[in-house]
Amino acid sequence: MVKQTTPVKKNETITLRFEDLTHEGNGVGKINGYPLFVPNVLPGEEAIVKVVKVNKNFGFGKLMELTKSSPERVEPTCHVHCGGCQLQHMSYKLQLDMKQNQVKNVMKKVAHLPHVPIHPIMGMEHPYHYRNKVQVPVGEKNGELIVGYYQKRSHRIVENMDTCSIQAETINEILPVVRQLANQLGIEPYQEENHRGDLRHIMIRTGHATNDVMIVLVTRTNRLPNKDVLIDELTRRFPQIKSIVQNVNEKRTNVILGEKTKVLWGETYIYDKIGDITFAISAKSFYQVNPIQTKVLYDKALEFANIGSDDVVVDAYCGIGTISLFLAQKAKKVYGIEVVPDAIADAKKNAALNGITNVEFTVGQAEKVMPKWKEQGLTPDVIVVDPPRKGCEADFLQAMIDMEPQRIVYVSCNPSTLARDLRILEDGGYVTKEVQPVDMFPSTNHVEAVTWLEKRCRSIINT
Incomplete structure (x- = not known):
C-alpha cells in the first residue's frame, strides 16, 4: 500500500x-x-x-x-491576545459578510434548503463596548494578584487586562480598581495547581439602561480578608455599584460559580430594561450579554411569531423570562419552560415586576413537559425555542412537532445545529419561511439567527 x-x-x-x-x-x-x-x-x-x-x-x-495586505484589514483596537476576539483584524463589513455566508452555507449544505430567504445580517452601528458582563479568573505572578482571560487553549492568564474593547466602559473602569484593591488588602489569589488561596474569579455585571453595577467575588472558601475595607472603597469610588456579592466555590472545577451566594452589600438584584420590559438580574441569572442587539433579536422573533390577541404561546428554554415577557405583550397566554429552578424563580419575579399576569412558568425538561401538556389539551398556536449551542434534542423536536403549532420561531446561537434541526422540522411537516441573522457578538466568530417556520398544509403532506 x-x-x-x-x-x-x-x-x-x-x-x-x-x-x-x-x-x-x-x-x-x-x-x-x-x-x-x-x-x-x-x-x-x-x-x-x-x-x-x-x-x-x-x-x-x-x-x-x-x-x-487586504483593504478589509484594520488595526485591532486591542493588542492583548486573549483569544476572545478572533476577528479584530477584519473590517466590520467583512465580519458581517463572513457571518452571513456562514448562515447561507449551512442552510444549503446541512439543512438542504438553498432557496429559503436569508435576510441581510443585522449588525451594530457601534460594534464596541457592548458586553454587560465579564467573569475573569484570578491568578498570581511574582507575588502579585493578577486578573485576565485565559489565553486561547490554555490556563495561562493574559494578565491585567485593564481595558477590553468589547466590554462595557464601566467594567473597564471598575475591574482594574478591584484588582488593585485586592492586592493592597492582601487577598490571596487562587492557585489552581494546589487548590489554595482566596479569590478565584471576579464577575462584574452592568445594566445597560440603568447603569446599575453588580460585583461578584468568587472565593474558594468563606474567607475574604478585609472585605469591609474593600466594599467601602469600591462603593465610595463608584456610586453606580448597587450590589456586591460573594459566591463560594469550594470544588476543584472549571465551573466558575459555586452553589453558595451571599450579598455582602446592597441589593440581591440589579436591573436593566429591554424595550419596555424591566429585568431583575441576580449573580447567577442568564441574561443576554449584548442588550442592544437583544432588542433587535427579540423584535424580529416577535415579528416572525405574528402573535394575535387570542394566541397561546409556548416558550421553551425560557431562562429568566426574557423572550416570554416580550411575547406576553401580544399573546393571550404564554407558557415558559426551563430546567433551572433559579431561572424560573427569576422569571416569575420579572413577570411580577412588570405587572404581566398572562404568563405561567414551569420547571422541567421541555421534551417531558410538552407531551404532558398535549395530553391535557394544550394546543399552542406558536412555539418559540432558544436552545443552547448544541441545539435541540431529537425528542424535544418530536415533542414540538407533535404539538402541531401553526408557527415555530427558532432563535439560534449556532447556525450548524440550527440547520440540522431545521432539516428534522421540515421532514416533520414544517416549512422554513425566512431566516434573519443577527450579529450579537462583534469581533468574535459567533452569529445568531432567528428562523420562522409554518406548519405545512395537510393536503401538501398527503400528495
Missing part, C-alpha cells in the same frame, strides 16, 4: 495566497489543492506561513509575515 503524502510538511515555511475564510474566521489558502487554515489572514492577502500541523486532507499554519 502506497502511503499518501501531502504537498507540505510540518515546520515547513511557505508563501501562500488566501482565497476564503472558515466559519471560525481563519484564512484558507491552498497548495496544489491542499487547504491550509491560518488565523489572522484575510482573502486576497499573501503571507509567509509556517506549517504547524498536517492532516490527510488539510493542515494548519501560523502567520509569520504578511507580504500583501
Whole structure:
C-alpha cells in the first residue's frame, strides 16, 4: 500500500495566497489543492506561513509575515491576545459578510434548503463596548494578584487586562480598581495547581439602561480578608455599584460559580430594561450579554411569531423570562419552560415586576413537559425555542412537532445545529419561511439567527 503524502510538511515555511475564510474566521489558502487554515489572514492577502500541523486532507499554519495586505484589514483596537476576539483584524463589513455566508452555507449544505430567504445580517452601528458582563479568573505572578482571560487553549492568564474593547466602559473602569484593591488588602489569589488561596474569579455585571453595577467575588472558601475595607472603597469610588456579592466555590472545577451566594452589600438584584420590559438580574441569572442587539433579536422573533390577541404561546428554554415577557405583550397566554429552578424563580419575579399576569412558568425538561401538556389539551398556536449551542434534542423536536403549532420561531446561537434541526422540522411537516441573522457578538466568530417556520398544509403532506 502506497502511503499518501501531502504537498507540505510540518515546520515547513511557505508563501501562500488566501482565497476564503472558515466559519471560525481563519484564512484558507491552498497548495496544489491542499487547504491550509491560518488565523489572522484575510482573502486576497499573501503571507509567509509556517506549517504547524498536517492532516490527510488539510493542515494548519501560523502567520509569520504578511507580504500583501487586504483593504478589509484594520488595526485591532486591542493588542492583548486573549483569544476572545478572533476577528479584530477584519473590517466590520467583512465580519458581517463572513457571518452571513456562514448562515447561507449551512442552510444549503446541512439543512438542504438553498432557496429559503436569508435576510441581510443585522449588525451594530457601534460594534464596541457592548458586553454587560465579564467573569475573569484570578491568578498570581511574582507575588502579585493578577486578573485576565485565559489565553486561547490554555490556563495561562493574559494578565491585567485593564481595558477590553468589547466590554462595557464601566467594567473597564471598575475591574482594574478591584484588582488593585485586592492586592493592597492582601487577598490571596487562587492557585489552581494546589487548590489554595482566596479569590478565584471576579464577575462584574452592568445594566445597560440603568447603569446599575453588580460585583461578584468568587472565593474558594468563606474567607475574604478585609472585605469591609474593600466594599467601602469600591462603593465610595463608584456610586453606580448597587450590589456586591460573594459566591463560594469550594470544588476543584472549571465551573466558575459555586452553589453558595451571599450579598455582602446592597441589593440581591440589579436591573436593566429591554424595550419596555424591566429585568431583575441576580449573580447567577442568564441574561443576554449584548442588550442592544437583544432588542433587535427579540423584535424580529416577535415579528416572525405574528402573535394575535387570542394566541397561546409556548416558550421553551425560557431562562429568566426574557423572550416570554416580550411575547406576553401580544399573546393571550404564554407558557415558559426551563430546567433551572433559579431561572424560573427569576422569571416569575420579572413577570411580577412588570405587572404581566398572562404568563405561567414551569420547571422541567421541555421534551417531558410538552407531551404532558398535549395530553391535557394544550394546543399552542406558536412555539418559540432558544436552545443552547448544541441545539435541540431529537425528542424535544418530536415533542414540538407533535404539538402541531401553526408557527415555530427558532432563535439560534449556532447556525450548524440550527440547520440540522431545521432539516428534522421540515421532514416533520414544517416549512422554513425566512431566516434573519443577527450579529450579537462583534469581533468574535459567533452569529445568531432567528428562523420562522409554518406548519405545512395537510393536503401538501398527503400528495
